[in-house]
Amino acid sequence: MDLYIYNSLSFWGYFMKSQTQTEKSQHGSVRSYTIGFLLSIILTFAAYIPVVIHQNSYHQTFSHELLIPLVLFFALLQLMVQLIFFLHLAGSGSSARWNLAVFISTVCIVLVIVIGSVWIMSHLNYNMMSGSNMNKYIQNQEGIHK
């Protein structure tokens, strides 16, 4: 069982081989924490600055279609950075692999909850995701007014 998980997750091992070879300690080193910290700060600014430019130009610079995936991409990148450099999820050893296995199954649950909720609620008759349509629908069909 352990071997199976190890094989299925071996791409992580490959990904982080250079790190685990230099650092024997389970909890990383000052160097790995510093790299993780600097990368996190860079990624925070990389997501923050375009949004501020967008807002200061009254939503003219950068389109919504570009910014939303961009900002989400930086958040996911930062998630990876923190998982690797702060939580050492990519480490070797059976316990690190079990932690990673539980994490991946949890991520699946999280995706089902979030994507499922948004998907269902945006396809309801009331179309709850867009405020103006819902208000119109409620006023016309149900006779409810604010």
Place this chain on the structure above:
Amino acid sequence: MNKHDNNDKTIFGFWVYLMTDLVMFAALFAAFAVLRNNTFGGIAIRDIFNPPFVLIETLILLTSSFSIGLTILSAQANKKTQTIFFLLTTFALGVSFLTMELIEFSHLIHDGNSFQRSAFLSSFFTLVGTHGLHITAGLVWMGILIIQVLGRGLTISTVRKLTLLTLFWHFLDIVWIFIFTIVYLFGGIL
């Protein structure tokens, strides 16, 4: 060897708890995503984004995550003074973060935009408030650990507790990245 095994099991058990906590946060994120436009004439998501304020909050939390990493490294190197120093730094940064969050909340409530105003604000206060509650719990835990390390030194038991606290704190930092992105940055875009 046996002690080491037990340590691993404790950490794994705590990790499983953190993952269930993540599922709870996922539900709160889903509620926020669904209710974000139901403002009922009150303030909308774009009014929540307050550029430099929320960036400073994020940087404070990031730095505290870094300093708690240095805490556990010092503890493993058996340097007691250094451990206490970084633990106090983390505590101070955590308190600053919590203070900023409470200032933001009190401004919103003072302007009549409390969680009772609209479904959007309810989901906002629940999501961000639950994170703040976790930070508060982490700070209480940290305070107790500072006293324990001062009194008992860096024993196997206190180092294990420090390891668990480190995991908890990093986890809260990761949840905050998504609050920062999905609540605040999306507020600036939409």
